[in-house]
Amino acid sequence: MKPLPLSGQATAVAGMSNQTGRMVLRVRTVADGRGDIGTHDIALVRNMDDAASARASGFQAACLVGGGADLGNIFPQHIKLPGQFAYLGDGDIIGLQPHSRKLRVLYRRGSSHNAFLVTERCNHYCLMCSQPPRDIDDGWILDEIADALPLIDPTTRTIGFTGGEPLLEWRRFVALLDATRMLLPDTSVHVLTNGRGFASAEVVSAWAAVGHPQLCAGIPLYSSVSDIHDYVVQARDAFDETVLGILRMKDKAQRVEIRVVLHKITAPRLVETCTWIARNLPFVDHVALMGLENTGFALANQDALWIDPIDYKQDLATGVSILDSVGLAVSVYNLPLCLLDREIWRFAVQSISDWKNAYLPICDGCAVRSSCAGFFSTGRMRESVGLQAVADHYSMVSGST
Amino acid sequence: MVRFLPEAHFASSGAGDLQLLPLRFERLDDHRYLVANLVGDILLMSAAELDRITSLAVVPGDGLYERAVSKQLIARKNQTSQLQLLGLRLRSRMAFLRNATPLHIFVVTLRCEHSCPYCQVSRRSTDRDRYDMSEETAMRGVDVALAAPMQSIKIEFQGGEPLLNFELVKKIVVEAEQRSAAIGKVVSFVITTNLALLTDGVLEFCREHAVLISTSLDGPADLHNKNRPRPGGNSHTLATTGIRRVQEILGDDRVGALMTTTEASLDRVEEIVDEYISLNLDGIFLRPLSPYGFAIKTKQFGKYDASRWLTFYERGLRYILDINRQGRYFPEFYASLLLKRMLTDRPIGYVDLRSPAGIGLGALVYNYDGKVFASDEGRMLAEMGDRAFELGDLASDDYRSLILSEKLVGLVSASLTQCAPQCSSCAYEPHCGADPVYHHATQLDPVGIKPLSEFCARHKGIFRLLFELLEGSPEDAAILRRWAAA
Known part of the structure; x- marks a missing residue:
């Protein structure tokens, strides 16, 4: 179980540089008669024959993955990537720092889980953060995303923006959303934010003015008790600002999703939390109840956070039914079907991003594997005692009536 | 090395850090109190727990603190989100006030061929000229109804038995349709009838004009006929035959029935419910007698008290829940209404149960003689000689003068x-x-x-x-x- 590598180092970079010290490149497979090769496009080649036909097609630069061939004669401008990037395909986008040869895969055209990290800075310090924040000046990332947006396939169904906290630099981030509306009007755009920025009317007005038809803010809310929410996110008054932010967003008819991550602090209060959401925020657009990704800070805080999902199985079923009964759209993320009450299978979503999604040996004989969320391949997995191969999809379903 | 702060760092520091939010309570018995927040979310607790909450003697981690915070009985002093939530929920619950006077009741005649002892209206049997609404009065009523600010209104025909003056019903429907269309309003219609005089012509008209039918059905034949005497003693047969014909011609969802609980009903709730089920009606409204009209004169009202009625209601509700448990969706409509209030913040402006009261603001009643009342019960009182809820007369008043009359404003605000x-x-x-x-x-x-x-x-x-x-x-x-x- 290893996640797909989305960052690494090129083995060689030749003839590629610019003034900013970073560049955004779109890899393209070589096709005859290609007429739409732009300055950011780079031919994806496996061998010298590929390279020759790429040159003939008009490419100025090439990217060789996992080979030792010497491209220099054909392509003075080229990069070489290690074999772990063999998955790269036509239309994928990478960010490269030529001098350090560091690269990150920013977008994979064939994936429905493309998320752009907007910043590593955050005003929360969540006990279970899978992307621990760093207090660094990383404003260049926004520039990189702005360069990448025009290269994204406009038929892409969904993209995400995540952090860190994207709203810390809200003016620049909203400008990025504006660009997204222009370039990707048919793509649904999902932003993970702690929502505290929305407590400001100015931020919400700017957000609403973007006018992207499928823009949604996914905002975490961990408990109806403010003390507990604030403890989980390690920030005083976070609950108050987050809730006020949600209210302001809905007042401006913006789409809002509430995300509740389940662990030892939040799961035992789940029924209370869901009841509170159902009564107080029934107008949000979606509620996601999410299994824990055991990586990042979650590893450091194992003792405080780990709970076997089988131990909150009943409360999760109750919580889902409470939300569902008031007409809220609700989903269960990141949890395998064998740990869920059958009554809520229909709410379970295959939510784990493809690059870090995996299954276990025990799943081989499972009848519902193809519709199961599976597991995170990141971090260190903790196995529930309830894991089992489901014998028969139909017997499980009919058993529920 | 990452450093995380302990739970206590984020916890309320005690009473000085807390504020009590508006709450109300009700003692259930020696040990249990039912405590509700500003918008009626309810929590059960002991007297000692209630004392601790009202004196803010709760601390994070003791369980009661978390319950009280989650139910918005208390909040941190510096917090505004909980107050904002309560405020907007209250606003949502009261939003029915935006829709002034959605219901307009036309008493097209006071005549009736039934002679129910519990009649709340004091029906008359004779004298067409005296007890039928005139066309001129009816047209003035349409004027007032269409002057109500609502975009969408309902006109209900009442009696007496409105089918005894069906020609006028037809004229009002046609007139209201034409004039509402011209000003971009929508009017829907319902006839409250005992169905005894139902004809193909009536059904045809109702189908053409999408008129709903509301009728009375008190239960099985002997009970219904005892409650609702008419010449021939065949009220039940006419009502049930009529319901089936309406279902057949207009559709199952175009007819609803109301029952009235008399003393004779008290032991027979299961049979009453079964009668509704067998007629394929979509639910039942278990309704007590009201203290108006003949119900007072014939001393029907007062034959059972609230506690006997509640016993009847609870037995009925439990029986209905059994039916639902067996897979048939069949609501008791009054419970359904109250549950919408208890479990949601939808603005339920049910005209007979709201505050500010629904008199005038929820409904106006145009009596056969042109007098305008603040509610159907108000005109029933007037038939007994008490004109406390008479707001004016169609001959001289308009919508504004009726709604802004000192009498109505006084009664509502009081x-x-x-x-x-x-x-x-x-x-x-x-x-x-x-x-x-x-x-x-x-x-x-x-x-x-x-x-x-x-x-x-x-x-x-x-x-x-x-x-x-x-x-x-x-x-x-x-x-x-x-x-x-x-």
Whole structure:
């Protein structure tokens, strides 16, 4: 179980540089008669024959993955990537720092889980953060995303923006959303934010003015008790600002999703939390109840956070039914079907991003594997005692009536 | 090395850091109190726990603190989100006030061929000229109805038996349709009829003009006929035959029935419900007698008290829940209405149970003689000689003069549950309503002394019953939640 590598180092970079010290490149497979090769496009080649036909097609630069061939004669401008990037395909986008040869895969055209990290800075310090924040000046990332947006396939169904906290630099981030509306009007755009920025009317007005038809803010809310929410996110008054932010967003008819991550602090209060959401925020657009990704800070805080999902199985079923009964759209993320009450299978979503999604040996004989969320391949997995191969999809379903 | 701060760092530091939010409570018995927040979310607790909350003697981690915060009984002093939430929920619950006077009742005749002893209207049997509404009066009524600010209004035909003056019903429907279309309004129609005089012509007209039918059905034949005598003693046959014909010609969802509980009904709730089921009606409204009209004169009202009625209601509701548990969706409509209030913040402006009261603001009644009343019960009182709820006359008044009359404003503002004695402190207040007509009729005061009020006793009884079902019986709770969501 290893996640797909989305960052690494090129083995060689030749003839590629610019003034900013970073560049955004779109890899393209070589096709005859290609007429739409732009300055950011780079031919994806496996061998010298590929390279020759790429040159003939008009490419100025090439990217060789996992080979030792010497491209220099054909392509003075080229990069070489290690074999772990063999998955790269036509239309994928990478960010490269030529001098350090560091690269990150920013977008994979064939994936429905493309998320752009907007910043590593955050005003929360969540006990279970899978992307621990760093207090660094990383404003260049926004520039990189702005360069990448025009290269994204406009038929892409969904993209995400995540952090860190994207709203810390809200003016620049909203400008990025504006660009997204222009370039990707048919793509649904999902932003993970702690929502505290929305407590400001100015931020919400700017957000609403973007006018992207499928823009949604996914905002975490961990408990109806403010003390507990604030403890989980390690920030005083976070609950108050987050809730006020949600209210302001809905007042401006913006789409809002509430995300509740389940662990030892939040799961035992789940029924209370869901009841509170159902009564107080029934107008949000979606509620996601999410299994824990055991990586990042979650590893450091194992003792405080780990709970076997089988131990909150009943409360999760109750919580889902409470939300569902008031007409809220609700989903269960990141949890395998064998740990869920059958009554809520229909709410379970295959939510784990493809690059870090995996299954276990025990799943081989499972009848519902193809519709199961599976597991995170990141971090260190903790196995529930309830894991089992489901014998028969139909017997499980009919058993529920 | 990452450093995380302990839970205590984020916890409230005690009473000085907390504020008590508006709450109301009701003592259930020696040990249990039912405590409601500003918008009526209810929590059960002991007297000691309630004491601790009101004195803010709760600390994070003790369980009660978390329950009280989650139910918005207390909040941190510097917090505004909980107050904002309560404020917007209250605003949502009261949003029915945006829709002034959605219902307009035309009493097209006071004549009726039934002679029900519980009649709340005091029907007349003779004298067409004297007890039928004139066309001129009817057209003035349409003027007033269409002057109401609502985009969408309902016109209900009442009697007496409105089919005895069906020609006028037709004229009003056609006129209201034409004139509403011209000003971009939508009007829907309902005829309240005993169906005894139902004809193909009536059905044809109702189909063409999408008129709904509301009728009376008190239960099985012997009970119904005893309650609702008419020459021939065949009221039940005519009503059930009529219901089936309406279902057949207009559709199942185009007819609803109301039952009235008499003393003879009290032991027979299962049979009454079965009668509704067998007629494929979509639910039942278990309704007590009202203290108006013949119901007083013939001493029908007062034959059973609130506690006997509640026993009847609870037995009926439990029987209906059994039916639902067997897979048939069949709501008790009054429970359904109250549950919408208890479980959601949807603005339920049910005209007979809201505060500010629905008199005038929810409905106007145009009597056969042109007098305008603030509610159907108000005109029933007038038939008994009490004109307390008579707002004016179609001959001389318009919508504004009726709605802004000092009489109406006085009655509505006097009866607000939000500030009426014993209502303002009642845990059920957010879900209940003011009934100035009832309290005027029974206590000669629009507010009334609530411990003496059967209205109050009945409603407290139903709220408590529903609360206990929701808390104590998961299977029933699931059914009740479905009713509330409908």
